[in-house]
Amino acid sequence: MVTIHKTNIEKAYDTARTKAKQIHRPVLLSIVEEVDAVDPLSFYYGGNSFHGERFLWKDRDHTITLVGLGAAHILSTDEKEGRFFTVENEWKRFTQESVIVTGDKWAGTGPLLYGGFRFDPLNDNSEEWNQFSTGTFQLPMFMLTKPEKTNYLTMNVICHPDEDERSFHERIRLKEELLANARKAIIPERPEWIGNRDVKPEEWKESVQSVVNRLQKGEMDKVVLARKCEVSFNQQVTSDFVLDNLWKQQPDSFVFSFEWEGSCFIGATPERLVKKTGEEILSTCLAGSIARGNTLESDEKLGEELLEDEKNRYEHHLVVDSIRQALDPFCDTLLIPSTPQLMKLKDIQHLYTPVIGQASENTSLLSLVEKLHPTPALGGVPRDKAMHVIRQEEDMDRGLYAAPIGWIDAYGNGEYAVALRSGLLQGDKAYLYAGCGIVADSEPESEFKETQMKFRPMLRGLGGTVHE
Numbered sequence: 001m002v003t004i005h006k007t008n009i010e011k012a013y014d015t016a017r018t019k020a021k022q023i024h025r026p027v028l029l030s031i032v033e034e035v036d037a038v039d040p041l042s043f044y045y046g047g048n049s050f051h052g053e054r055f056l057w058k059d060r061d062h063t064i065t066l067v068g069l070g071a072a073h074i075l076s077t078d079e080k081e082g083r084f085f086t087v088e089n090e091w092k093r094f095t096q097e098s099v100i101v102t103g104d105k106w107a108g109t110g111p112l113l114y115g116g117f118r119f120d121p122l123n124d125n126s127e128e129w130n131q132f133s134t135g136t137f138q139l140p141m142f143m144l145t146k147p148e149k150t151n152y153l154t155m156n157v158i159c160h161p162d163e164d165e166r167s168f169h170e171r172i173r174l175k176e177e178l179l180a181n182a183r184k185a186i187i188p189e190r191p192e193w194i195g196n197r198d199v200k201p202e203e204w205k206e207s208v209q210s211v212v213n214r215l216q217k218g219e220m221d222k223v224v225l226a227r228k229c230e231v232s233f234n235q236q237v238t239s240d241f242v243l244d245n246l247w248k249q250q251p252d253s254f255v256f257s258f259e260w261e262g263s264c265f266i267g268a269t270p271e272r273l274v275k276k277t278g279e280e281i282l283s284t285c286l287a288g289s290i291a292r293g294n295t296l297e298s299d300e301k302l303g304e305e306l307l308e309d310e311k312n313r314y315e316h317h318l319v320v321d322s323i324r325q326a327l328d329p330f331c332d333t334l335l336i337p338s339t340p341q342l343m344k345l346k347d348i349q350h351l352y353t354p355v356i357g358q359a360s361e362n363t364s365l366l367s368l369v370e371k372l373h374p375t376p377a378l379g380g381v382p383r384d385k386a387m388h389v390i391r392q393e394e395d396m397d398r399g400l401y402a403a404p405i406g407w408i409d410a411y412g413n414g415e416y417a418v419a420l421r422s423g424l425l426q427g428d429k430a431y432l433y434a435g436c437g438i439v440a441d442s443e444p445e446s447e448f449k450e451t452q453m454k455f456r457p458m459l460r461g462l463g464g465t466v467h468e
Ligand SMILES: C=C(O[C@@H]1C=C(C(=O)O)C=C[C@H]1O)C(=O)O
Pocket: 224, 226, 271, 286, 287, 288, 289, 315, 350, 377, 378, 420, 421, 433, 434, 435, 436, 437, 454
């Protein structure tokens, strides 16, 4: 990797082109500049000419927003085993040969890979998820990075050995156009909501009962079962208006979108899988749920009930244990509080234990993703057995739901969330997914109600009426 401190971009372009000629392979040129304040949603809408190749990411701590337009490069794998390492190695190789023009190695700027790993590479019941590989990622052509108040614009160009200079100048012109578009007020079009329906609700409750029976026999400790809900519209649904809603309605969640081959995976999840900045690691244990109350008093009462509920504490404890075991070998220090706290979201409250660690040298972000996914918050305990039961009992493919989605930059920083409270927009349909942890004393009817609560953020985000 060559990092050039802010310089003449023409000179950087020549450096990249010369290198491509020398190594007989295309070279990535990544140019980062600080720009005047840009509204991320306007940048996304204004990049509509890249419709189908856009993404947005906002973290739940409000420390970073990313918007990507266009795909300069695609990195995907269909491997079932070793997919995390394949992506990691390919990304390292690709960025090692790059030329980066920047003021500093700001996290989330320059070359950055955005995308996700499907929840279960062994599930071949593909349905609506056909176009996604077991790992599907893109390097954007243009990317806005907003860490708090600063605004950076990255332009990624793949320079071929026989590159024509005119296409480079065309890219620079396009970048200016995109920045100008972002200053125009665009109101996203809203399709008309036709209706929503639960997919096979009774079968799902039967599955919960059959898993409870097995848990009671001691076959396993916990299995997370998910189900699907389908929403219909009068015309094609685009991500623009859904993002606009989620952004306003879910300030304390990760808000994300990932347009890919005619579909868009989108959601607002409260759950971080892992974040790595330098050597600092953050992760989250999130499991155990209860409704929000209508008054402050009833809400606090429900919160107390959750904190003291044995079943929920047990579900939560399994997650904490497993995350500790996964991270411990990779950390010099690991801080996990001994009791959970409450995470209160618009529609639901959860038991929550934050995790902070200091990674030992040479620990990569994707190796942590590999160790953590799927945590018992989405899979179960023991992991392999639970995954097997999920394949048997869930009559669907989770695709990217409950899967790691996020980004990694060329310096090894990045963050992956667990893609909950999410759905796939496809044609005039949206497919939503929600699940819950099943333990030996779970009851199908109350688990069903819990999934109904978990559908709410997306139903509201899609413009549906949600009874508060
Ligand atoms: C599976 C979901 O949520 C997960 C399951 C939870 C639970 O069982 O209490 C809580 C938070 C998430 O870890 C979902 O939202 O679909």
